[in-house]
Amino acid sequence: DTAVSQTPKYLVTQMGNDKSIKCEQNLGHDTMYWYKQDSKKFLKIMFSYNNKELIINETVPNRFSPKSPDKAHLNLHINSLELGDSAVYFCASSPDRVLGTEAFFGQGTRLTVV
Amino acid sequence: AQKVTQAQTEISVVEKEDVTLDCVYETRDTTYYLFWYKQPPSGELVFLIRRNSFDEQNEISGRYSWNFQKSTSSFNFTITASQVVDSAVYFCALSEALNTGFQKLVFGTGTRLLVSP
Numbered sequence: 001d002t003a004v005s006q007t008p009k010y011l012v013t014q015m016g017n018d019k020s021i022k023c024e025q026n027l028g029h030d031t032m033y034w035y036k037q038d039s040k041k042f043l044k045i046m047f048s049y050n051n052k053e054l055i056i057n058e059t060v061p062n063r064f065s066p067k068s069p070d071k072a073h074l075n076l077h078i079n080s081l082e083l084g085d086s087a088v089y090f091c092a093s094s095p096d097r098v099l100g101t102e103a104f105f106g107q108g109t110r111l112t113v114v
Numbered sequence: 115a116q117k118v119t120q121a122q123t124e125i126s127v128v129e130k131e132d133v134t135l136d137c138v139y140e141t142r143d144t145t146y147y148l149f150w151y152k153q154p155p156s157g158e159l160v161f162l163i164r165r166n167s168f169d170e171q172n173e174i175s176g177r178y179s180w181n182f183q184k185s186t187s188s189f190n191f192t193i194t195a196s197q198v199v200d201s202a203v204y205f206c207a208l209s210e211a212l213n214t215g216f217q218k219l220v221f222g223t224g225t226r227l228l229v230s231p
Contacts, residue, residue, distance in 0.1 A: 033218075049229070088157065098217070101165060104161070105158060105160075110157075
């Protein structure tokens, strides 16, 4: 069983479309994250949720909206996609919010906006 | 603000060579954690090690070893007798404590390691 799973793995879409990426973790973790990895491999946190509550919201355009229906799921919805949104998006989870807790990452979703 | 610097963008070695990946960090916190993650060509991120700021003992795990030195704010990673399967991008990360009590990981820009046969 995959611990942190994301769907889809690849997503190609046109500018202006709205798309969602789903993430599920079966580890029983309380905290989930979305990270963005750009073309230069730079990884930056976007959002963090703890028990369905938004904890971290970095400087991300409001076209990006995370939704956590329960603590095992954290989906990412993106409106009006732009070329610059092309990246690999990683979902991750950790047991709790405590400093030093390691994050477990999904396999990533490669989003290409054309 | 927290910062992690991996000055080596790409390193190429031949199999069986030893290689060290450098990581330098900046933080004002006295308690913090450092991590290394591996991203193989398949793309997933694999956790390798975690070290807290109060534990400066070096760690060895098989061919991997880590050297943590607070005096130089460095957490370097050495692969002994490298293998082709070690080819990947390696990320160093620092755990930043937020005033909300939560943490977030701040990643370096990664070092791409190419091991040729």
